[in-house]
Amino acid sequence: MATTSLRREIEVTSPTRQRVMGILFLLLAAGIWLLFGRGTEGGLTTTFNLVPGGIDSNLPDWKLPTLATLNVLAMFSAFVGGVQLVRGFGRRTNLILAFVSGFFIFGFLTWAAAGNSLNLAGLLNTTLSKSVPITLGALSGVLCERAGVVNIAIEGMMLAAAMMASLVGSISGSLWIGLLAGVLTGALLGLVHAVLSIKYMTDQIISGTVINIFAGGITAFVSAKFMQSVQSLNDPGIFKPFEIPLLGKIPVLGPILFNNNLFVYAMFIFLIVLSVALFSTRWGLRLRSVGEHPKAADTLGINVFRTRYMAVLLGGMMAGFAGAYFTVGSVGRFDEFMTAGRGFIGLAAMIFGNWTPFGSFGASLLFGFADSLASKLAILGVNIPSQFLGMAPYIATMVVLAGVVGRGQMPAADGQPYVKE
Amino acid sequence: MSDKPTEKPDAGKVLLEELNGGPPSHLPLSRRIGRTLLIPALAVFSGLVLGAILIAFTSQSVYSAWSISPWEAVKAGINEVRLAYGALFAGSIGDPARILDALRSGDSLEVRRAFNPILESLTASTPYIFGSLAVALGFRSGVFNIGVEGQIFIGAIFSAFVGYAVTGLPAIIHIPLALLAGALGGAIWGFIPGWLKAKTGGHEVINTIMMNYIAFRLSDWLLSGPMKRPDSFNPVSPTIQPSAMLPRFFQSPIRFHLGFFIALATAWLVYWLLFRTRWGFDLRSVGINPRAARYAGMSIVTVTIMAMSLSGGLAGLAGANEVLGLNHNLAMAFSSGYGFDSIALALLGKNHPVGVILASLLFGTLRTGATRMQVVAQIPIDIITVLQAFILIFIAAPAIIRTIYRLRTPETEEEEGVTIRGWGGG
Numbered sequence: 001m002a003t004t005s006l007r008r009e010i011e012v013t014s015p016t017r018q019r020v021m022g023i024l025f026l027l028l029a030a031g032i033w034l035l036f037g038r039g040t041e042g043g044l045t046t047t048f049n050l051v052p053g054g055i056d057s058n059l060p061d062w063k064l065p066t067l068a069t070l071n072v073l074a075m076f077s078a079f080v081g082g083v084q085l086v087r088g089f090g091r092r093t094n095l096i097l098a099f100v101s102g103f104f105i106f107g108f109l110t111w112a113a114a115g116n117s118l119n120l121a122g123l124l125n126t127t128l129s130k131s132v133p134i135t136l137g138a139l140s141g142v143l144c145e146r147a148g149v150v151n152i153a154i155e156g157m158m159l160a161a162a163m164m165a166s167l168v169g170s171i172s173g174s175l176w177i178g179l180l181a182g183v184l185t186g187a188l189l190g191l192v193h194a195v196l197s198i199k200y201m202t203d204q205i206i207s208g209t210v211i212n213i214f215a216g217g218i219t220a221f222v223s224a225k226f227m228q229s230v231q232s233l234n235d236p237g238i239f240k241p242f243e244i245p246l247l248g249k250i251p252v253l254g255p256i257l258f259n260n261n262l263f264v265y266a267m268f269i270f271l272i273v274l275s276v277a278l279f280s281t282r283w284g285l286r287l288r289s290v291g292e293h294p295k296a297a298d299t300l301g302i303n304v305f306r307t308r309y310m311a312v313l314l315g316g317m318m319a320g321f322a323g324a325y326f327t328v329g330s331v332g333r334f335d336e337f338m339t340a341g342r343g344f345i346g347l348a349a350m351i352f353g354n355w356t357p358f359g360s361f362g363a364s365l366l367f368g369f370a371d372s373l374a375s376k377l378a379i380l381g382v383n384i385p386s387q388f389l390g391m392a393p394y395i396a397t398m399v400v401l402a403g404v405v406g407r408g409q410m411p412a413a414d415g416q417p418y419v420k421e
Numbered sequence: 422m423s424d425k426p427t428e429k430p431d432a433g434k435v436l437l438e439e440l441n442g443g444p445p446s447h448l449p450l451s452r453r454i455g456r457t458l459l460i461p462a463l464a465v466f467s468g469l470v471l472g473a474i475l476i477a478f479t480s481q482s483v484y485s486a487w488s489i490s491p492w493e494a495v496k497a498g499i500n501e502v503r504l505a506y507g508a509l510f511a512g513s514i515g516d517p518a519r520i521l522d523a524l525r526s527g528d529s530l531e532v533r534r535a536f537n538p539i540l541e542s543l544t545a546s547t548p549y550i551f552g553s554l555a556v557a558l559g560f561r562s563g564v565f566n567i568g569v570e571g572q573i574f575i576g577a578i579f580s581a582f583v584g585y586a587v588t589g590l591p592a593i594i595h596i597p598l599a600l601l602a603g604a605l606g607g608a609i610w611g612f613i614p615g616w617l618k619a620k621t622g623g624h625e626v627i628n629t630i631m632m633n634y635i636a637f638r639l640s641d642w643l644l645s646g647p648m649k650r651p652d653s654f655n656p657v658s659p660t661i662q663p664s665a666m667l668p669r670f671f672q673s674p675i676r677f678h679l680g681f682f683i684a685l686a687t688a689w690l691v692y693w694l695l696f697r698t699r700w701g702f703d704l705r706s707v708g709i710n711p712r713a714a715r716y717a718g719m720s721i722v723t724v725t726i727m728a729m730s731l732s733g734g735l736a737g738l739a740g741a742n743e744v745l746g747l748n749h750n751l752a753m754a755f756s757s758g759y760g761f762d763s764i765a766l767a768l769l770g771k772n773h774p775v776g777v778i779l780a781s782l783l784f785g786t787l788r789t790g791a792t793r794m795q796v797v798a799q800i801p802i803d804i805i806t807v808l809q810a811f812i813l814i815f816i817a818a819p820a821i822i823r824t825i826y827r828l829r830t831p832e833t834e835e836e837e838g839v840t841i842r843g844w845g846g847g
Contacts, residue, residue, distance in 0.1 A: 196814070196818055200817075205565055206764075206768065206817045209761070209764055211810075212761070213762075213806060213813065214806075214807060214814075216761075216806055217806025218806075220806065221806075344634070348627065348631065385642050387641050388642070390638045391635050391639070394634045394635050398631050401621075401623035
């Protein structure tokens with residue numbers, strides 16, 4: 001591990017990267033000024049509502065003078081860019097990058113809602129709920145890939161689990177049993193992936209593709225044969241949101257974070273548990289060592305196969321939980337191909353987040369934000385096709401993958417089958 | 422188990438041996454062909470058996486017969502499967518009795534109708550041939566092009582645009598132009614991930630998946646805006662000029678068109694390129710052993726970029742074929758997952774053009790028959806996708822097939838040249 005962190009240090013503080021980042025900050029500043037600020041008339045105000053719809057509160061709206069806000073954001077970003085070019089922020093560069101990107105997005109919102117009002121709290125709340133399946137999918141990927149098994153089957157696992165959760169939930173009349181069925185479906189497909197890629201040493205990407213094809217076919221088959229025609233087989237209901245006492249009363253943050261359903265809270269718990277377990281326990285060290293250097297791990301007495309099986313099974317269960325969100329956590333009904341590529345976006349979020357739980361969460365929030373903003377743009381009357389905003393996460397992932405913003409540190413033995421000698 | 426030849430000193434010799442599939446075999450040709458076909462054939466057979474089990478287990482009549490006796494349930498299950506697979510056969514190849522009757526009666530419309538299923542199967546196979554050639558070419562060169570679906574979309578967009586926007590050309594120029602436009606579109610969509618892989622190491626699997634979604638959004642935008650048919654409420658492009666339509670050989674209802682023969686010619690071209698030119702030798706060398714290929718002085722960067730562009734171009738032809746030959750316009754849902762099916766077909770065909778054609782014919786046939794099966798036996802067409810997944814599992818893990826049928830493991834393991842190395846691509 002020592003070499004990895006050393007390498008990381010070098011990469012983060014390299015002079016080329018310092019310059020690239022500085023220029024990027026300046027570009028974002030120029031973007032705020034040219035794209036948003038220049039075309040805005042003076043005297044307009046932007047109003048942000050700070051309470052999500054449907055909740056009673058006498059919190060006042062947040063009114064900002066549009067042009068002044070944009071100018072401040074642009075100047076501050078430019079200043080930070082200048083500092084970065086001259087002396088650099090060193091290890092805090094990524095944090096600054098997050099801030100400047102945040103300014104850019106905030107500038108965009110201020111500009112888009114100029115002379116108008118935008119429900120900021122509602123937007124953030126939608127962002128959070130849209131990011132739930134992406135985050136959970138990414139966590140599934142983190143579990144598998146940290147142990148050295150590439151999992152592109154997240155999409156298929158989610159889809160199959162979504163269907164089973166709805167089907168079993170409707171038949172049994174219990175949401176909890178439906179949820180359990182979803183998790184078990186994920187585990188079952190995880191087992192298939194594990195057996196194919198660990199025992200039979202099938203190429204892991206092909207094995208994942210098989211599961212995706214299978215899940216797409218079987219869910220469409222069952223759905224067309226039973227669930228579309230018999231409504232009672234596809235009506236599980238949903239987990240209702242509930243407020244956490246005390247925390248839910250915090251102004252602004254409370255209604256956004258602490259008035260959600262089971263899946264959102266579970267996501268936060270999984271995030272914390274998985275971060276701690278992976279990076280501060282013996283279990284996590286073993287799991288990661290299997291993903292980094294299985295031969296060395298084997299020499300030290302760690303059972304590589306068992307560790308990988310366990311990781312892929314847990315990853316499958318996580319993907320199953322993510323899939324159940326679609327039916328019993330949000331829509332209350334199964335539709336064909338309803339996951340719509342969220343599993344792949346989860347995979348992208350995992351890469352974006354550098355194979356760490358909280359990194360993935362951050363990336364998922366970004367993707368969820370782009371998703372929820374796309375539906376708001378039309379309402380605000382902004383002249384950008386929502387499809388282009390929808391492309392943003394994919395393009396951002398490709399940029400990250402290309403190493404423009406700094407190369408991620410993927411597990412060294414990711415995707416390689418282990419052969420015991 | 423790990424007798425990998427990477428440690429041997431003579432890289433050139435190793436490379437040549439690997440390219441020719443190990444040391445020269447002394448088996449006669451017929452035995453070798455039989456051996457090559459055995460696993461795919463058993464995989465397809467096992468897939469059909471599993472499909473039959475799925476049909477029986479999801480059938481209402483089997484469950485109602487179960488209440489009488491288990492034996493009745495088995496009989497009902499067999500009946501159900503016979504009905505389903507019978508419809509599958511009649512819908513894809515044709516009903517033999519009907520063909521004979523039609524020929525005897527001499528009624529030309531009746532003859533056309535009787536032969537329609539098999540010609541429709543050939544038509545349905547055409548995009549599969551292009552798509553799986555694209556995947557196979559990628560695999561041979563060591564890249565996994567999972568983005569065929571997106572490349573098909575872009576190819577379709579390009580050829581549809583040339584098809585309806587360019588006017589006043591004779592068919593002899595317009596058709597090749599529209600086809601080339603499709604290939605160009607796909608090639609661009611393949612070039613980007615290829616370039617990214619070669620220059621930055623970004624893995625093509627992730628990048629092509631991302632490019633797929635970008636392609637969907639892009640076509641969504643184009644069809645609801647710039648390329649939308651002026652008089653329509655639906656997201657659909659204008660109809661292409663008659664001069665850009667691929668000619669059909671028979672009168673309606675037979676849709677069989679020139680695209681099928683273009684696909685066969687393309688397959689031959691890919692074969693010639695891969696196995697008869699120096700250039701194809703480079704591609705295959707990099708695919709099999711990049712280290713040895715670099716040692717032999719080949720440029721991995723060039724080969725990777727070329728392979729992804731060519732692969733994308735082939736996929737683009739699939740999109741062009743659908744637009745110019747069948748639909749004559751571009752709609753959002755024109756591709757029913759050809760790109761993803763193509764991965765399965767390329768593997769089933771062992772990444773060889775001949776194998777790819779056979780696999781594509783099989784799946785075109787299955788898909789055509791499944792449409793009829795859906796009507797006759799109320800079995801959703803999606804069962805074909807499930808079958809495909811089963812077959813793909815058996816192809817990807819031949820050890821399962823060997824275990825089921827108690828086959829001997831051949832001493833020279835000629836596994837297909839699928840070589841993917843983690844996300845980093847190194």
